[in-house]
Amino acid sequence: MAEPMLRLDSIEKRFGEVDILRGVSLDVQRGEAVVLIGPSGSGKTTLLRCINMLEDYHAGSVSLDGAPVGYRLEGRERIRMRDSELAAVRADIGIVFQSYNLFPHMTVLANIMLAPMKVRKLSRDEAEARARDLLLLMGLADKADLHPAQLSGGQQQRVAIARALAMRPKIMLFDEVTSALDPERVAEVLTAMRQLASEGMTMVVVTHEMAFARDVADRVVFMEGGLIVEQGPPQQLFGNPAAERTRQFLGRFMNAEGRTCG
């Protein structure tokens, strides 16, 4: 099999005395959309944040496209990357947060253009062209000159997606990006994500949107207690989960689906 785009190998993470991740390994292939599900506190968001070192991990390794993220191994010693090395790696990893985290003092356009100009060294014209293309893609072409506070939550979240995409990342991470949105806004963000997945973007998505997981994921991973309990194609996981715990967690969702579909 080809080298995976993302490889997580035995990631361990503690907050104080509490083990959050207890040796999680996961490979994500190029173009694959992996959705992480699980109860609150299962470690899925922490795992996502370890991928770009927003959370430091205590053991294990992360590699993106074959190159290490966060720590280099020299002999048996783990050496933490310098800030500048880390910045270079992070430029290839797009992440979208639950609370959008746009820069409130900049226009929508400036939010999207900043990193391509300063990190990728694009000219202002190139960066602006790229930003406007992405805004068009996200259905926000007329919002370029507004400030984030003038947009709805769903619009802000789509700007955040555009901002991450403007760096042409190798992988996109989504951390419960629809949790802060009202139901009407959820659909517009999920549509944008569906489109990305269909275009072959490698994605890791943490979500509680089970219908999205079922429809868009190439693989669904169920986590609990800092471990991967079960993973597989959505049909298998939702249709015939192997682990009792997965069945229990998905029970309510599957019953609800049964009622609406059946």
Next chain:
Amino acid sequence: MSVALENLPYLLRGAGMTVLLSVAAAVPATLAGLCMALARRRTPWLGSLLDGWLFLMRGIPLIVLLVFVYFLLPRTGLDLPPFWGVTLVLAAYYAAFMSEVFRAGFDALPNAQWEAGRSLGLSEPLLLFHVIGPQALRVALPAHLNLCASLIKGTSLASVIGLWELTLASLEVVERTLAPFPIFLSAAGIYFTICFALDRLARRLEVANG
């Protein structure tokens, strides 16, 4: 009031010195305050050192500090002209308070802003310059402005150690004319005008940036 008018040019020359002294002290105080606020984010042990300094500055009246340095400095062999001695004291005194104001500005920003910038691959300097700095400074500006006004008025204490500026100039005129009311009223008006102009300027900057 003719006494005041006659002596206005002399007072205005004193005011010129006041402005010069204020700028000479406020610029390094602001820069040092900013650097200290940034440095303590990265270097925790520096925090307690700066806290100690802040407590000291908070607990000692500016005039005591000025007189102390005025008598102490020549003994150390460092013979600074009075202008630079006063500038040094004012800058060191207000830098401590300004570092707190800027720290509050940085702390007011949610951590998510740092995370969003970092995850786009921005280096720390780029992040500070484009994302964190502009937002933190906007939060800190009103309190910083208060400190600048306080510093401008604080320069009047330099008169005690004989540095000629607006207050000392006023005292001289009063001695000569025996007309304290119009002269000190003029001095008060000039101080007010300087502080008011600063306030207007800062607000204009704020609007231009916002």
